Amino acid sequence: MSMTVLTVDDSRTMREMLRLALADAGFRVVQAEDGIHGLEVLQAEAPQVIVTDINMPRMDGFGFIEEVRGDPKHRAIPILVLTTESDAEKKNRARMAGATGWIVKPFNPDKLVDAIRRVAA
Amino acid sequence: MDPLAAIRDTFFQECEEQLAELESGLLAMEGGDQDPETINAVFRAVHSIKGGAGAFQLESLIRFAHVFETALDEMRSGRLAASADVLKTMLRAADVLADLVSSARAGQEGGHPQQAALSDELKAMSGAAGADDDGGEEDWGDFEFQPMSAAVDLPADTPPARAFVVRFKPRADLYAKANEAALLLRELTRLGDSNVELDTSEVPLLTDIDPEAAYLTWTVTVSGDTDELAIREVFEFVDGDCELSVEAQGASEGAGETGLDIGALLARVQADAIPTIETAPDEPFELEAPAPPPVADLAPVAPPPLSVVSPAAEVHPEPLAANQARKTEAGATIRVDLDRVDRLIDLVGELVINQAVLAQRVMEAGLARASAVAMGLDELEQLTREIQDSVMAIRAQPVKSVFQRMPRLVREVAAMTGKPVRLVTEGEATEVDKTVIERLADPLTHMIRNAIDHGLESPEKRAAAGKPAEGVVKLAAMHRSGRIVIEVSDDGGGINRERVKGIAIEKGLIAADATLSDEEIDNLIFMPGFSTAAEVSDISGRGVGMDVVRRSIQALGGRINITSKPGKGSTFTMSLPLTLAVLDGMVVSVEGQTLVAPITAIIETLQPKAEDVHSLGGHARVISIRGGFVPLIDVGMALGYRATPLAASDGVALLIEGEGGARAALFVDAIQGQRQVVIKSLEANYRQVPGVAAATILGDGRVALILDIDTIVAVSRGEMRKAG
Numbered sequence: 001m002s003m004t005v006l007t008v009d010d011s012r013t014m015r016e017m018l019r020l021a022l023a024d025a026g027f028r029v030v031q032a033e034d035g036i037h038g039l040e041v042l043q044a045e046a047p048q049v050i051v052t053d054i055n056m057p058r059m060d061g062f063g064f065i066e067e068v069r070g071d072p073k074h075r076a077i078p079i080l081v082l083t084t085e086s087d088a089e090k091k092n093r094a095r096m097a098g099a100t101g102w103i104v105k106p107f108n109p110d111k112l113v114d115a116i117r118r119v120a121a
Numbered sequence: 122m123d124p125l126a127a128i129r130d131t132f133f134q135e136c137e138e139q140l141a142e143l144e145s146g147l148l149a150m151e152g153g154d155q156d157p158e159t160i161n162a163v164f165r166a167v168h169s170i171k172g173g174a175g176a177f178q179l180e181s182l183i184r185f186a187h188v189f190e191t192a193l194d195e196m197r198s199g200r201l202a203a204s205a206d207v208l209k210t211m212l213r214a215a216d217v218l219a220d221l222v223s224s225a226r227a228g229q230e231g232g233h234p235q236q237a238a239l240s241d242e243l244k245a246m247s248g249a250a251g252a253d254d255d256g257g258e259e260d261w262g263d264f265e266f267q268p269m270s271a272a273v274d275l276p277a278d279t280p281p282a283r284a285f286v287v288r289f290k291p292r293a294d295l296y297a298k299a300n301e302a303a304l305l306l307r308e309l310t311r312l313g314d315s316n317v318e319l320d321t322s323e324v325p326l327l328t329d330i331d332p333e334a335a336y337l338t339w340t341v342t343v344s345g346d347t348d349e350l351a352i353r354e355v356f357e358f359v360d361g362d363c364e365l366s367v368e369a370q371g372a373s374e375g376a377g378e379t380g381l382d383i384g385a386l387l388a389r390v391q392a393d394a395i396p397t398i399e400t401a402p403d404e405p406f407e408l409e410a411p412a413p414p415p416v417a418d419l420a421p422v423a424p425p426p427l428s429v430v431s432p433a434a435e436v437h438p439e440p441l442a443a444n445q446a447r448k449t450e451a452g453a454t455i456r457v458d459l460d461r462v463d464r465l466i467d468l469v470g471e472l473v474i475n476q477a478v479l480a481q482r483v484m485e486a487g488l489a490r491a492s493a494v495a496m497g498l499d500e501l502e503q504l505t506r507e508i509q510d511s512v513m514a515i516r517a518q519p520v521k522s523v524f525q526r527m528p529r530l531v532r533e534v535a536a537m538t539g540k541p542v543r544l545v546t547e548g549e550a551t552e553v554d555k556t557v558i559e560r561l562a563d564p565l566t567h568m569i570r571n572a573i574d575h576g577l578e579s580p581e582k583r584a585a586a587g588k589p590a591e592g593v594v595k596l597a598a599m600h601r602s603g604r605i606v607i608e609v610s611d612d613g614g615g616i617n618r619e620r621v622k623g624i625a626i627e628k629g630l631i632a633a634d635a636t637l638s639d640e641e642i643d644n645l646i647f648m649p650g651f652s653t654a655a656e657v658s659d660i661s662g663r664g665v666g667m668d669v670v671r672r673s674i675q676a677l678g679g680r681i682n683i684t685s686k687p688g689k690g691s692t693f694t695m696s697l698p699l700t701l702a703v704l705d706g707m708v709v710s711v712e713g714q715t716l717v718a719p720i721t722a723i724i725e726t727l728q729p730k731a732e733d734v735h736s737l738g739g740h741a742r743v744i745s746i747r748g749g750f751v752p753l754i755d756v757g758m759a760l761g762y763r764a765t766p767l768a769a770s771d772g773v774a775l776l777i778e779g780e781g782g783a784r785a786a787l788f789v790d791a792i793q794g795q796r797q798v799v800i801k802s803l804e805a806n807y808r809q810v811p812g813v814a815a816a817t818i819l820g821d822g823r824v825a826l827i828l829d830i831d832t833i834v835a836v837s838r839g840e841m842r843k844a845g
Contacts, residue, residue, distance in 0.1 A: 010165070011135060011173060012134075012135050013128060013169075013172075013173040013176070014169075014172060014176075017128055020124050020125075055164070055165050055168050055169075056165070057161070057162065069297070069298075075297075075299070076299050077299055079299065095298070095361070098297060098298050098299070099298065100299045101357070101358035102358070107176075118304065119299070119300065119301070119304065119358065120304070
């Protein structure tokens, strides 16, 4: 059974890139368009890793991470933050919210897969 | 398609959406919108474009988007006020960004003439914070590691360390963020030969254990071909959530010291350690815990020692809810190949025709209207119509997509003419067929240019007329009796009828002594050849006159006209069909054949009197209509149904207006009536036939050809010239 990765990103381009990179690496990919959608998906799917963007409409990455960490059922899922922000303040906010790690966009597919394997067996 | 090329397409499609979002957001802010979500959406739009551009290495796009984003971020955080001037600059930046996207799409990455200047303006706005950052590479990793790398600087004469002693003590935060000590240790031990020592001295008695606390410390000696940077990188994500020290050892020390290898450690811990910790997060605690501590929410957390005991794959059980139905790709929309939709439309067209055939047969069979069959058929007809409407609606899109392109145009033309203009749009949600929308962009662009350039007066003239300096151009869409009506209006001076008439006379378009109504004069601007060199300015010029606009509207089965009030402004009104799959047709008979003429082209029908028709020699004839002559074209002869023309008094003339506004009269045997017909391509099913645009199937099952009026007129003109 391959590992399921949930990606949360409002950009269709990013979603397609993530799907391509992750499916190529043998992961099962489920996707959501923003934080709220991500939480909905979590009701139906049990991903082993979540990769999320920060800047999103309705519910941003910070809010999403906080919600996941606050939910006893999902709090142990590693969450990687995927963003172009170089801003240390943003990264810290994501970590305060409970992000497990981060990936800098534009991402290298191999590094993305490495990072995922790093936080989940 | 290559998957990357497909994603590239998606990226550019998405860029269009983001650019539209960006522009409408900035315009809303210019109009006083202070909703924080508006600026957030604007920021996200630029941010997304930058993100995608990064993936495709579109350097100038990345650079400009970055500077733009920085300025927007300043505005978002309230450090930069959204003043009118700032927003104007942002709007210009949005235009440049749109151009950069277009050039990137076309594979040209040359930058933009205004890019540097606007970048500077944006940087100046963002102030010192963003000014020195030119948006090149961004990499937290590098940023993080730079200070660390200094720590490994060793005196040059010291040989590189052969081993490192890593002391790693996670804090509870590390686990709370779903990091796993076991995974970190596993990665660390991959760097070289490792010895792992576990210090369990801080682990309290079972009854005192806080399942969310951290008690363990590891000391790992890594030897082999590695360096401190690689070791620090393993702990990159947990920096700050653990105590970590990395010390280099000389080549003589290191490997082979006391301590356990990780395998042995795992074995030992599994054998004798605290059993409760094997509880997997999603399983009920009681199942595996022989001595449940009082903490109820132990279960979901991976408690510190667990990360050693159990490989993470086991920590996470199989998806509990995996077979719950909801799949994640679900959204409010699906994307469907256009061909599939068109195939569906085609099939529904067939269904409509079949239904009509059936209805006619039932009527012919003389069944009572109240009979079960006739009533069932009525219901079928109702359903068929509904299906047809629903299917057509799939191809329908809001006119917003084309309306959205206009604000930029207005800004550009306003800047060129020096006339302040406000664009007002209404009815953006009005839907119409996708093809109609696509073909509307050019005529609308031209009309809006015209409205600003020729319609609106200069600010001075407006002031003199007591009007506000800012002119208003309004673009409105609405549904009216099964068609879409689009109006472009301005509050300018209206059409200068004296001047229009003068030009028309000068160009020989009308007789010098012609008596024309105001409406007729206004509509002279649609005559081919009306636009003159003297009128062609930089803006509305480009060699395109209103006749071209009218022709493109007619090509869509539409009509256009103008109404104008001196001093108050002009309004162009276009009426277009909602779909190109059906056509309003005039069904006529010619020599026993049934033909269909598009109603949009027909101005009037008349029964000619013998004395009104004059022969020009050969079979060429003209008909006199209210003092003017127009060619009378015998459709039967034009299509080869008959060799000699029908006598003038035996038929009906359809006065039509073809391409370029030329008038002609099509002479047919009789008119059967008006009907909406489903267009079937003749080319796709047979081959192209001159004079025939398409075909349709009528209710009685007969195939009827739809006339290509422009070709018939053009061919007949050529013959007439030969005859004359």
